[in-house]
Amino acid sequence: xxxxxxxxxxxxxxxxxxxxxxxxxxxxxxxxxxxxxxxxxxxxxxxxxxxxxxxxxxxxxxxxxxxxxxxxxxxxxxxxxxxxxxxxx
Amino acid sequence: xxxxxxxxxxxxxxxxxxxxxxxxxxxxxxxxxxxxxxxxxxxxxxxxxxxxxxxxxxxxxxxxxxxxxxxxxxxxxxxxxxxxxxxxxxxxxxxxxxxxxxxxxxxxxxxxxxxxxxxxxxxxxxxxxxxxxxxxxxxxxxxxxxxxxxxxxxxxxxxxxxxxxxxxxxxxxxxxxxxxxxxxxxxxxxxxxxxxxxxxxxxxxxxxxxxxxxxxxxxxxxxxxxxxxxxxxxxxxxxxxxxxxxxxxxxxxxxxxxxxxxxxxxxxxxxxxxxxxxxxxxxxxxxxxxxxxxxxxxxxxxxxxxxxxxxxxxxxxxxxxxxxxxxxxxxxxxxxxxxxxxxxxxxxxxxxxxxxxxxxxxxxxxxxxxxxxxxxxxxxxxxxxxxxxxxxxxxxx
Numbered sequence: 303x304x305x306x307x308x309x310x311x312x313x314x315x316x317x318x319x320x321x322x323x324x325x326x327x328x329x330x331x332x333x334x335x336x337x338x339x340x341x342x343x344x345x346x347x348x349x350x351x352x353x354x355x356x357x358x359x360x361x362x363x364x365x366x367x368x369x370x371x372x373x374x375x376x377x378x379x380x381x382x383x384x385x386x387x388x389x390x391x
Numbered sequence: 392x393x394x395x396x397x398x399x400x401x402x403x404x405x406x407x408x409x410x411x412x413x414x415x416x417x418x419x420x421x422x423x424x425x426x427x428x429x430x431x432x433x434x435x436x437x438x439x440x441x442x443x444x445x446x447x448x449x450x451x452x453x454x455x456x457x458x459x460x461x462x463x464x465x466x467x468x469x470x471x472x473x474x475x476x477x478x479x480x481x482x483x484x485x486x487x488x489x490x491x492x493x494x495x496x497x498x499x500x501x502x503x504x505x506x507x508x509x510x511x512x513x514x515x516x517x518x519x520x521x522x523x524x525x526x527x528x529x530x531x532x533x534x535x536x537x538x539x540x541x542x543x544x545x546x547x548x549x550x551x552x553x554x555x556x557x558x559x560x561x562x563x564x565x566x567x568x569x570x571x572x573x574x575x576x577x578x579x580x581x582x583x584x585x586x587x588x589x590x591x592x593x594x595x596x597x598x599x600x601x602x603x604x605x606x607x608x609x610x611x612x613x614x615x616x617x618x619x620x621x622x623x624x625x626x627x628x629x630x631x632x633x634x635x636x637x638x639x640x641x642x643x644x645x646x647x648x649x650x651x652x653x654x655x656x657x658x659x660x661x662x663x664x665x666x667x668x669x670x671x672x673x674x675x676x677x678x679x680x681x682x683x684x685x686x687x688x689x690x691x692x693x694x695x696x697x698x699x700x701x702x703x704x705x706x707x708x709x710x711x712x713x714x715x716x717x718x719x720x721x722x723x724x725x726x727x728x729x730x731x732x733x734x735x736x737x738x739x740x741x742x743x744x745x746x747x748x749x750x751x752x753x754x755x756x757x758x759x760x761x762x763x764x765x766x767x768x769x770x771x772x773x774x775x776x777x778x779x780x781x782x783x784x785x786x787x788x
Contacts, residue, residue: 303679314681315671315679315681316681320670320671320786322625322672322786323672341770341771344714344770344783345623345771346621346622346623346770347624347625348612348616348621349612349613349622349625349626350612351613351626351674356671356672374626374671374672374673374674374675375674375675377675377679
């Protein structure tokens with residue numbers, strides 16, 4: 303598996319470290335349902351068998367955090383963007 | 392003669408078990424044997440033995456620190472010890488010992504603590520010094536410059552079991568008690584009415600049941616989604632390896648304490664070994680080469696003679712990596728749906744106790760005291776069982 307870093311080009315997966323699902327969002331700690339939202343944020347994952355959006359860090363390269371869209375059935379990389387440039391939702 | 396009937400699905404059962412792996416088959420067996428419930432279907436999307444029950448490195452042990460884990464896995468080891476008589480089937484239980492090597496003073500202290508905890512839980516454990524390990528395994532790289540071997544924690548009752556025989560033995564035992572084992576039957580939907588399960592939809596038609604038990608580790612999230620459940624689980628890939636056959640060399644299970652590496656020798660003579668999961672979400676049942684390299688480096692650091700052997704086969708299996716590194720066996724928010732999941736890469740040794748506890752839970756609609764700590768709602772209540780202390784990061788467990 304090779305990941306195309308927007309800054310360094312295509313590099314082997316051994317240069318990267320994995321964080322996990324990039325779709326979860328830290329909830330508002332002062333919200334009325336903060337406890338439940340934090341349980342979901344910390345523990346629950348969709349874990350789809352298909353296209354998965356995930357955080358990788360180019361740890362042994364430029365150290366940039368990336369958002370990678372990857373098919374977890376085949377390991378095919380669909381897209382990579384720098385986490386800092388991800389379109390806010 | 393077939394060891395079990397090739398059953399056709401009937402329209403209704405008391406219990407439908409989704410997943411015909413070791414845990415599903417053991418659950419069916421103990422439901423029939425211990426609780427007198429035999430109107431059961433075990434639905435397997437492929438063939439019996441095609442999943443992780445035939446892909447693991449066959450190790451059994453109960454060398455845990457945390458009390459909930461120690462009690463549960465020790466019950467499993469006790470069931471392994473009587474399993475062949477119980478099933479009247481040779482599953483080749485071999486209590487050849489599991490030796491965890493340590494490489495520093497700090498690690499010796501940690502292992503002494505774990506060994507003491509095991510003995511307090513009535514589990515066998517012994518701390519070996521370097522000379523004793525040298526006598527047992529003279530070919531290890533004791534004087535490795537970076538990771539010298541200082542000794543090891545031995546559980547003599549640990550060992551290996553012929554893994555696919557476990558699936559066949561439980562399948563045969565369950566079948567003889569009237570359980571229908573239905574292969575090539577994939578669940579595609581779960582029917583729920585007013586918060587209560589009523590049956591499952593499969594590629595071979597609808598099957599009604601008041602109780603549906605999910606035993607599909609590796610794919611737990613996918614199946615649970617059909618019941619509207621979102622689980623604290625990520626699916627990861629784990630690789631294992633076997634070399635060409637050699638004469639008897641490694642007569643116990645040995646683990647390297649400076650990396651993640653474990654090795655034993657199969658009865659055919661191949662050396663069976665593995666390491667860490669690859670570390671990213673995957674449903675591919677195959678891994679990548681950097682992990683292969685890391686495993687081989689560990690092998691060479693521990694047992695340099697392995698470099699002369701050729702690797703015969705290498706494969707990958709899907710791991711339900713849970714958020715605290717411990718499994719889930721228990722009730723779910725949907726009435727009638729029971730969950731057995733999150734085995735990380737420790738599911739094989741748990742097979743008998745998992746089936747035994749899950750059968751109890753299904754029959755009585757409440758967990759046994761052995762699996763009560765492994766409830767699904769522990770993540771919300773904060774009662775996580777994190778043996779490694781790694782936090783909610785599945786690829787670190």
